[in-house]
Amino acid sequence: xxxxxxxxxxxxxxxxxxxxxxxxxxxxxxxxxxxxxxxxxxxxxxxxxxxxxxxxxxxxxxxxxxxxxxxxxxxxxxxxxxxxxxxxxxxxxxxxxxxxxxxxxxxxxxxxxxxxxxxxxxxxxxxxxxxxxxxxxxxxxxxxxxxxxxxxxxxxxxxxxxxxxxxxxxxxxxxxxxxxxxxxxxxxxxxxxxxxxxxxxxxxxxxxxxxxxxxxxxxxxxxxxxxxxxxxxxxxxxxxxxxxxxxxxxxxxxxxxxxxxxxxxxxxxxxxxxxxxxxxxxxxxxxxxxxxxxxxxxxxxxxxxxxxxxxxxxxxxxxxxxxxxxxxxxxxxxxxxxxxxxxxxxxxxxxxxxxxxxxxxxxxxxxxxxxxxxxxxxxxxxxxxxxxxxxxxxxxxxxxxxxxxxxxxxxxxxxxxxxxxxxxxxx
Amino acid sequence: xxxxxxxxxxxxxxxxxxxxxxxxxxxxxxxxxxxxxxxxxxxxxxxxxxxxxxxxxxxxxxxxxxxxxxxxxxxxxxxxxxxxxxxxxxxxxxxxxxxxxxxxxxxxxxxxxxxxxxxxxxxxxxxxxxxxxxxxxxxxxxxxxxxxxxxxxxxxxxxxxxxxxxxxxxxxxxxxxx
Numbered sequence: 001x002x003x004x005x006x007x008x009x010x011x012x013x014x015x016x017x018x019x020x021x022x023x024x025x026x027x028x029x030x031x032x033x034x035x036x037x038x039x040x041x042x043x044x045x046x047x048x049x050x051x052x053x054x055x056x057x058x059x060x061x062x063x064x065x066x067x068x069x070x071x072x073x074x075x076x077x078x079x080x081x082x083x084x085x086x087x088x089x090x091x092x093x094x095x096x097x098x099x100x101x102x103x104x105x106x107x108x109x110x111x112x113x114x115x116x117x118x119x120x121x122x123x124x125x126x127x128x129x130x131x132x133x134x135x136x137x138x139x140x141x142x143x144x145x146x147x148x149x150x151x152x153x154x155x156x157x158x159x160x161x162x163x164x165x166x167x168x169x170x171x172x173x174x175x176x177x178x179x180x181x182x183x184x185x186x187x188x189x190x191x192x193x194x195x196x197x198x199x200x201x202x203x204x205x206x207x208x209x210x211x212x213x214x215x216x217x218x219x220x221x222x223x224x225x226x227x228x229x230x231x232x233x234x235x236x237x238x239x240x241x242x243x244x245x246x247x248x249x250x251x252x253x254x255x256x257x258x259x260x261x262x263x264x265x266x267x268x269x270x271x272x273x274x275x276x277x278x279x280x281x282x283x284x285x286x287x288x289x290x291x292x293x294x295x296x297x298x299x300x301x302x303x304x305x306x307x308x309x310x311x312x313x314x315x316x317x318x319x320x321x322x323x324x325x326x327x328x329x330x331x332x333x334x335x336x337x338x339x340x341x342x343x344x345x346x347x348x349x350x351x352x353x354x355x356x357x358x359x360x361x362x363x364x365x366x367x368x369x370x371x372x373x374x375x376x377x378x379x380x381x382x383x384x385x386x387x388x389x390x391x392x393x394x395x396x397x398x399x400x401x402x403x404x405x406x407x408x409x410x411x412x413x414x415x416x417x418x419x420x421x422x423x424x425x426x427x
Numbered sequence: 428x429x430x431x432x433x434x435x436x437x438x439x440x441x442x443x444x445x446x447x448x449x450x451x452x453x454x455x456x457x458x459x460x461x462x463x464x465x466x467x468x469x470x471x472x473x474x475x476x477x478x479x480x481x482x483x484x485x486x487x488x489x490x491x492x493x494x495x496x497x498x499x500x501x502x503x504x505x506x507x508x509x510x511x512x513x514x515x516x517x518x519x520x521x522x523x524x525x526x527x528x529x530x531x532x533x534x535x536x537x538x539x540x541x542x543x544x545x546x547x548x549x550x551x552x553x554x555x556x557x558x559x560x561x562x563x564x565x566x567x568x569x570x571x572x573x574x575x576x577x578x579x580x581x582x583x584x585x586x587x588x589x590x591x592x593x594x595x596x597x598x599x600x601x602x603x604x605x
Contacts (some may be wrong), residue, residue: 024601124505140507154599189499193528222527279451328536366459386453393479
């Protein structure tokens with residue numbers, strides 16, 4: 001029986017010639033990503049047991065991102081804990097505040113995460129990295145502690161869902177709309193325990209930034225991870241970061257690999273999609289209802305990349321954020337921030353009346369820098385619209401692409417980005 | 428965070444209360460991101476479970492009580508504070524037709540029994556007896572079987588979680604020793 005690419009990676013990293021779905025394996029972790037929210041709990045577990053060591057300091061990447069810059073003393077202590085641990089253990093891959101940003105996005109572009117690797121992190125959006133042909137998955141603090149200490153984690157080998165996407169995404173329709181449409185179809189637990197493997201000519205033509213958006217959202221369908229096979233786009237992306245093909249292993253699914261389910265999707269039929277409260281699978285076509293909004297948020301590990309900011313700028317250039325709407329734009333990393341500055345995008349945002357914030361997860365999980373109050377209505381380019389996710393439990397969160405967020409911010413109500421053609425003149 | 432030893436796993440002598448929840452209960456509802464007491468005490472985490480979604484829960488839940496919910500329990504964030512908080516207040520088991528995978532493995536790692544079964548016809552506040560060893564639940568309306576957990580999962584429960592299991596065996600469950 002053939003294997004899927006996820007099975008092949010897990011087999012290779014657990015020392016088996018072959019693994020089958022359902023099999024329990026002990027797997028080596030090639031990289032362990034650590035941020036300041038879940039890592040201190042793992043470190044405390046290790047310290048209490050006198051196990052304060054790391055399996056390999058070169059394979060640990062530490063990036064504070066959730067509560068930075070610290071918004072209170074508790075957050076400052078978490079940051080200090082991560083930083084002092086990094087210093088004690090000689091961990092060199094430390095992206096401090098001002099040099100990093102949102103961990104998943106920093107890691108994807110760092111050249112450290114490579115095809116064929118296994119990556120775990122105490123964060124559910126670790127699946128983001130699967131777009132590089134790696135097996136990347138989120139775990140809790142106990143698993144994280146084991147990975148930090150021993151470089152190993154247990155897995156039940158997952159089955160795979162194949163998502164084959166063909167045809168052209170229409171103007172104004174983005175990878176975010178595509179993944180929201182898939183989640184709408186299969187449900188918020190439609191890929192529970194499964195690997196979501198994306199394939200098809202639409203994916204072949206998609207740039208890496210779009211692919212990361214797809215794999216990032218796997219967890220919102222319950223997926224163990226998302227994954228995309230390496231192709232020339234991946235190789236070029238890695239080569240630009242000094243990572244040549246001799247430095248990684250490419251795995252592809254066998255033609256006779258067994259899939260739990262195969263989903264076929266025509267990309268040309270996908271429309272700008274908005275996930276209504278309070279679950280990411282509650283998708284409707286953007287603009288179906290002109291829901292009045294109070295907040296518009298562009299950012300997060302799902303959609304805070306440079307291509308996302310460019311789409312927002314296309315719509316905001318020469319326009320103004322509607323009165324009564326608070327818009328915040330959060331570049332995902334310092335590199336994105338710098339690039340956006342170079343391209344004049346930040347100026348467009350400020351001219352439009354949007355607030356530009358520093359790279360952080362803050363608003364996405366209602367932690368700081370954009371927390372919603374009672375009754376607020378937010379359209380967000382992030383990944384989760386659960387009750388209370390971004391602040392007060394009575395706030396309403398609508399998920400959408402950056403373009404739809406921008407169009408809605410201008411309209412003051414949830415709007416269809418296709419109705420907001422770029423303007424060149426400055427108002 | 429110190430993990431308190433699990434209560435003995437046997438047929439409970441007292442009945443357990445059923446706490447009913449709906450579908451898609453997410454980890455932010457169990458412990459909202461901004462309430463997770465990262466660098467603080469167990470005592471604070473004990474007050475956290477369902478602090479907004481069901482404010483009476485933390486004060487009223489008794490050791491051994493059961494959470495019975497709809498599909499996809501524990502979806503969302505990987506933050507282990509959610510199952511940890513439920514363990515700290517002594518939740519005896521969580522029973523739902525399906526669980527989000529990270530929550531499922533976190534619960535297992537912490538030694539909280541989880542059963543994939545649909546008992547959503549049980550009423551909130553109903554008194555039941557859970558027989559963990561036999562994987563059965565005794566209700567006023569009769570006896571209900573639960574899907575028997577695989578042997579390796581029972582071993583992890585008995586050990587009180589994956590950490591004590593690993594300490595005792597030097598390997599993960601179901602994996603040949605190295």
